[in-house]
Amino acid sequence: MLSQRPSVNSSTIQLGGFVPFSASDYPNHLVCVAFVQGCNWRCGYCHNPHLQSRSPHPMAPQWSEIEEFLHQRQGLLDAIVFSGGEPTMDPGLPGAIKTAKSLGFKIGLHTTGAYPKRLAEVLPHLNWIGFDLKSSWNHYHDVILHAQPVEMIQDSLQMIVNSQCEYEVRSTVHSALHQSKHLQDMAEALAAYGVQHWVIQNFRTDGCIDPMLLDTPHQATQLLDDELLAQLKEYVPNILVR
Numbered sequence: 001m002l003s004q005r006p007s008v009n010s011s012t013i014q015l016g017g018f019v020p021f022s023a024s025d026y027p028n029h030l031v032c033v034a035f036v037q038g039c040n041w042r043c044g045y046c047h048n049p050h051l052q053s054r055s056p057h058p059m060a061p062q063w064s065e066i067e068e069f070l071h072q073r074q075g076l077l078d079a080i081v082f083s084g085g086e087p088t089m090d091p092g093l094p095g096a097i098k099t100a101k102s103l104g105f106k107i108g109l110h111t112t113g114a115y116p117k118r119l120a121e122v123l124p125h126l127n128w129i130g131f132d133l134k135s136s137w138n139h140y141h142d143v144i145l146h147a148q149p150v151e152m153i154q155d156s157l158q159m160i161v162n163s164q165c166e167y168e169v170r171s172t173v174h175s176a177l178h179q180s181k182h183l184q185d186m187a188e189a190l191a192a193y194g195v196q197h198w199v200i201q202n203f204r205t206d207g208c209i210d211p212m213l214l215d216t217p218h219q220a221t222q223l224l225d226d227e228l229l230a231q232l233k234e235y236v237p238n239i240l241v242r
Helices: 063-072 093-102 116-125 137-144 150-162 180-192 211-215 226-233
Strands: 015-022 031-036 079-083 106-111 128-132 166-173 197-202 238-241
Touching (some): 015 063, 031 063, 079 093, 093 106, 093 116, 137 150, 150 166, 166 180, 180 226
Parallel strands (some): 031 079, 079 106, 106 128, 128 166, 166 197
Antiparallel strands (some): 015 031
């Protein structure tokens, strides 16, 4: 149980959950993860669908509790990662990041790039970004189920690539949503931005509420034979399938 002691500098960020220890959310770092409530996209393979709504979760921690936790873990944890949902949706994110940074923690961010203006605001304070590329640009809306202009996502990716921040571009692949042509177009798009590393992730069933996706063979390796992988590496030389 996290301490209930109030924080003088607490942010209004709306949280949906918190993981005190993780070794998988920021490469080569031991971190805690704050999950921000809310996402405007409705990706069928989302494994955190309970975080899509902006409605407050009655059991979610307050930022003051997380801040107190960080005070207690100074020197023991490397970083805090803000995940979601989509953390850049929340206007309280910049304040929370600055508070955590002032306590000596590195800052990681998981983002879809849906809010480029807020991403630009927090980018100077970030140490690492996990950027989720959902599909090829002309297929994006079929995956995110939202009419957001892809130009906003492109702006976010361009900002990340141009920044001094370390980043990882990763894509979750499901055979019902992605075809080899989509992956080829994605690789070509990443090459245009100068991206050299790309993580292709297998779909995970945990949390998914879409029965069609659950009932369809889904592993990325079903699409990624040696020939296709070699084609993708002509554009992005370093590809990790996990």
